[in-house]
Amino acid sequence: MEWLSYLSFTGGGWGDELLRGLGVTLALAAASLPVGLALGLAVAALGLCRRALWRGLAASFSTTIRGLPELLTLFIIYHGVGLALNSLLKWLSPGATPVELSPFLAGVIALGLVFAGYSSEVWRGAWQSLDRGQLEAAQAIGVRRLTIFRLIELPQLLRLALPGLGNLWISLIKDTALVSVIALNDLMRMANVAVGVTKKPFLFFAVVCLVYWAICLLCEWGLARLEQRANRGFEREGRAA
Amino acid sequence: MIDILERFSGQLLSGAGLTLQITLIASLLAFCLSLPLALLRRSPSAAWRWPVRLYVSFFRGTPLLAQLFLVYYGSGQFRVPLTEAGLWWFFRDPYYCALLTFVLNSTAYQVEILRGGLRAVPSGQIEAGIALGLRKLELYRRIILPNAYRIAFPALGNELILLLKGSAVVSVITVLDVMGQTRRAFSQTFDLSVYFWAAVLYLLMTTIFVLLWRRLERCLTRHLHCRSAQPGKRRGLFTRLSTGVAP
Amino acid sequence: MNKTLRSLILAAAAILPTTAVLASEGQSLRIATEGAYPPFNFFTADGQLGGFDIEIGRALCAQMKANCEFVAQDWDGIIPALLADKYDLIIASMFITEERKQKVAFTEPYQKSAMTFVVPKDSDLKDFSPKGLAGKTIGAQGSTTQGDYLSAMFPDSDVRLYPTQDAVNLDLASGRLDAQVGDMIPMLEWTQKSEDGACCVLAGAPISEAKYVGEGVGIALRKEDAALREQLNQALAAIIADGTYKAINDKYFSVNLLTLQK
Numbered sequence: 085m086e087w088l089s090y091l092s093f094t095g096g097g098w099g100d101e102l103l104r105g106l107g108v109t110l111a112l113a114a115a116s117l118p119v120g121l122a123l124g125l126a127v128a129a130l131g132l133c134r135r136a137l138w139r140g141l142a143a144s145f146s147t148t149i150r151g152l153p154e155l156l157t158l159f160i161i162y163h164g165v166g167l168a169l170n171s172l173l174k175w176l177s178p179g180a181t182p183v184e185l186s187p188f189l190a191g192v193i194a195l196g197l198v199f200a201g202y203s204s205e206v207w208r209g210a211w212q213s214l215d216r217g218q219l220e221a222a223q224a225i226g227v228r229r230l231t232i233f234r235l236i237e238l239p240q241l242l243r244l245a246l247p248g249l250g251n252l253w254i255s256l257i258k259d260t261a262l263v264s265v266i267a268l269n270d271l272m273r274m275a276n277v278a279v280g281v282t283k284k285p286f287l288f289f290a291v292v293c294l295v296y297w298a299i300c301l302l303c304e305w306g307l308a309r310l311e312q313r314a315n316r317g318f319e320r321e322g323r324a325a
Numbered sequence: 326m327i328d329i330l331e332r333f334s335g336q337l338l339s340g341a342g343l344t345l346q347i348t349l350i351a352s353l354l355a356f357c358l359s360l361p362l363a364l365l366r367r368s369p370s371a372a373w374r375w376p377v378r379l380y381v382s383f384f385r386g387t388p389l390l391a392q393l394f395l396v397y398y399g400s401g402q403f404r405v406p407l408t409e410a411g412l413w414w415f416f417r418d419p420y421y422c423a424l425l426t427f428v429l430n431s432t433a434y435q436v437e438i439l440r441g442g443l444r445a446v447p448s449g450q451i452e453a454g455i456a457l458g459l460r461k462l463e464l465y466r467r468i469i470l471p472n473a474y475r476i477a478f479p480a481l482g483n484e485l486i487l488l489l490k491g492s493a494v495v496s497v498i499t500v501l502d503v504m505g506q507t508r509r510a511f512s513q514t515f516d517l518s519v520y521f522w523a524a525v526l527y528l529l530m531t532t533i534f535v536l537l538w539r540r541l542e543r544c545l546t547r548h549l550h551c552r553s554a555q556p557g558k559r560r561g562l563f564t565r566l567s568t569g570v571a572p
Numbered sequence: 573m574n575k576t577l578r579s580l581i582l583a584a585a586a587i588l589p590t591t592a593v594l595a596s597e598g599q600s601l602r603i604a605t606e607g608a609y610p611p612f613n614f615f616t617a618d619g620q621l622g623g624f625d626i627e628i629g630r631a632l633c634a635q636m637k638a639n640c641e642f643v644a645q646d647w648d649g650i651i652p653a654l655l656a657d658k659y660d661l662i663i664a665s666m667f668i669t670e671e672r673k674q675k676v677a678f679t680e681p682y683q684k685s686a687m688t689f690v691v692p693k694d695s696d697l698k699d700f701s702p703k704g705l706a707g708k709t710i711g712a713q714g715s716t717t718q719g720d721y722l723s724a725m726f727p728d729s730d731v732r733l734y735p736t737q738d739a740v741n742l743d744l745a746s747g748r749l750d751a752q753v754g755d756m757i758p759m760l761e762w763t764q765k766s767e768d769g770a771c772c773v774l775a776g777a778p779i780s781e782a783k784y785v786g787e788g789v790g791i792a793l794r795k796e797d798a799a800l801r802e803q804l805n806q807a808l809a810a811i812i813a814d815g816t817y818k819a820i821n822d823k824y825f826s827v828n829l830l831t832l833q834k
Contacts, residue, residue: 101619151486151531152524153493155504159511160520163649166656167517185656254386261388265497265735267646272391277615280608280738283745283768285398293387293395300386398739401746417748419732499711499732508648509733512715515652515675 087287090278098278098288105274106295108188112260112270115192117253120199127200128207142204149201154259157198162190162266187268191260199256206248210241243314250307254300261296271295326518333510333519340506341526347420347502348489351427356481358428359435360470366440377436384433390494392430397422397498423495427488434484442477443469475545482538486531503527600639602659603629607644608736611761611824612665615644624829627820628682628811629663632791635807635816648715648735651675654792660800662792665755667717669786677795679804681788682817683829686756687718687779690744690763690772697751700776705729708750711740718753721784745771753779757829 093099131142149157166185214237222232264273275292279285366377384392400407400416407413415421446469454468474481496505507523510516543550605613605625613623621642633640645653647664654662654676667685668678689700697704706728712718714733722731734740737754744752745768754762756778762769779785791808793801811817812830821829 096617098617104619147532148524148528151490151528153490153504153527155493155496156507156520156523156527159508160517160524163511163652163656164517164520166653166658170657185658258386258388261390262494264390265646266649267644269644272388274619275391276394276736277607277619279398279742280736281615281617283742284402285742286395286400286402289391289395289399293383293391296388296391297383297386301382398742401742401748404746413747419748497735499734509714512648513720515655 087284090282090284090287091291098274098282101274101278102271102291102295105269105271108268109257109260109270109272110299112188112191112195112263112268113253113257115188116195116199116256116260119192119196120203120252120256121249123196123200124203125207127204128211131204131208132211146201146204149197154194154198155262155265158191158194158262158266161185161194161197162187165190165193187263187266190266191263191268195256195259195263198259199252202252202255203245203249206245206252207241209248210244211237213244214240246307246311246314250303250311253307254303257299257303258296326521329510329514329516329518330522333506333522336501336506336510337503337522337526340501340503341530343500344489344492344502344504345530347423347427347492347495347500348485351424351492352431352485352488354424354428355431355435358432359439362432362436363439363443366436367443381433381436384430385437389426389430389491390497393423393426393494393498396426419495419498419500423492423498423500427492430491431484431488434487435481438477438480438484439473441480442473442475445476446472478542478545479538482535482542485538486534489530489534490527599636600641601633601661603633603640603642603661603663604645604650604654604659605629605642605662605664606647606650606736608647608738609665609758610738610766612758613663624820624824625663625665627823628817629661631811631816631820632804632807635810636803646735647713650715651792654794657794660793660797661804665758665789666792667755667786668788668790669717669784671720672786672792676792677797677801678790678792679801680808681790681830682808683757683789684832685717685780685785685788686832687721687753687785688756688759688774689751689753689776689779690759691751691775692744692747692772695750695775697775700751702726702728705751709748711743711749711752712754713737713740717784717786718755721779721781722753724784741769745769751775756832757825757827760827761825 089097091097091099091102093103127142127145130138131146133139133142162185169185218236219232222236227235260270261272264270264276267273269277271292275288278288282288362377362380365373366381368374396416397419400422404413407416415425450468450472451464454464459467492502493504495502496508499505501509503523503526507519510519605621605623607613607615607621609623609625611623613621613625616622621644626642629640629642643659645659650662650664650666651672653659662676665683666672666678668681672678691697697708699705702725705726707730709730709732710722710726711732711734712722713736719733722729723733732743732749734743737758740749740752740754741762743749759774763772763774791804793804817830818828827833
């Protein structure tokens, strides 16, 4: 039972630090989600444009993001964007004070981009499976384009895209672990710090794995409930009753 | 930018070799392991099903980085028993630790993909096989498995790409793959173009892989494309692979 | 939970321009350290930064009447992040080398520097020349002088570079490495004072080639902050003169870091 003392929440135990790390992990995932969802939807909309230029832009964005290791994307954002931003700022106004990109913000941008790259494909697939007749009917009775999107397309998109987005959310939670490599004090990094002090790698990494596992199982359960709710009024195959 | 490429191209290419090597070996081993496990996963007995289910759920529900640390640094804590069991030479090497982790991880994903493939085999075909009096082994060999693998093929390709990209985490345990070489070069020069070239290299690897996989897929599903195949001279495997569709 | 809150606030604050570093009284300074390099800088069991570097930093800040905040940063990115204005100083036992001086400025040294080989106690390695170590597995922390030394001098050995010193120590203790090269003082501390370091001993002659170990250990800052550098040098001289330095030194080490003598 000696190992339990390493995980206690008081004094010399690492339980409270790990819990704090978990908070950072969840905050990071939660902050990246809206960025990724919105950006992904925008890229998907761009990919369905008539202009070939926009379509090409959208396609190359999602291909590039999906072809790069998440770790590399993260390094590029963390080391690159900070420098680029500051040189841009200096170029615009030489006397400007420099800005800084915290590991947290770099993580949000990188994970948001990754989520956007993958989710744009999910959004696009959902969009293409919408019933064209509904859109035409709405246009025929003179509903404005934005209203059509808000009242007819978006609610159905959300239902159709939910399973795909759910899987991406779970990947996102797991990808947050990578941010530990750029010194954000998330769950993974706190475990590393604890190992450095206690020299008990197996214990701490096993605990961390179990915590991630528990979160993922919890999310899977919640997503299943959400899908059930979104699909009420539909048959199991998802076709209209 | 070009001077960085000139200075580090050798290292980056040797890194790419290592990345491809780890990915291919791990995915091949996982490919072999996934079939028996997927069959167990569909077993009617819960005692067989549940261990596989737990294993798959664990490796799909935890970050690859955490798994790698658990295997690499975790095993260091058990040096004495591992030495006594004659296994320490294996765990001593970061390359083998990474390989083990990737095999375990990829097997879990492939089991899940294959399970979906097995479930999607049209029941009419299986029934037809039974009606013809095929034995269980024949049934699997001639009807169920070819169908299941064809259905699972695109998803298996995606999993391979995920593994290729995921393998970048080995740089954290001192293996010098593309990412490891890149980080080493960056720490020497602090020049961001190193990351640019690494990105180009990864994109090249994934793009070539996607194109190859599509070719292979067309080749595997050629019976669905050309209904009126002309009887002609037999072509070698290579020609068939490189043209995709047998004319 | 307050670290979560702080990172959220930091994330929000990161969007706003931070104030430039002005050499004036009551200035606020952000200081980076690594946090994985005991006894110089490390995390205590309650998750706080502590160690020789941290205390020297605090003493300098007190001398300069500045408000200081320490942040932990991975070693690999510690210089790029300084150049990207993520913080103003690095106090992390960094050797002053020619290559680093091309990127950043250094204060006067606050420690003398040397490196050493460390091997497991049962090791029979005697010859630490490139020839003697051919085919052996040697480790060091990456992006460090010892890492550069190994990469340059031992092409025939299996050189492994780790993200942190803790990770090197862990792998030397578990027997994955035949030897490692580390900074003299932390290696001395690790092998003599820590439980896990008892596995290993210092070996070979100290490595003190100036090409690799440089002129000593300094505080790194951006080249344009020349006034700040001057202030730090004065503060450093002051805490050495008034005995503050010695008090901190003796709290952690049995040797004097400025001379490497008892």
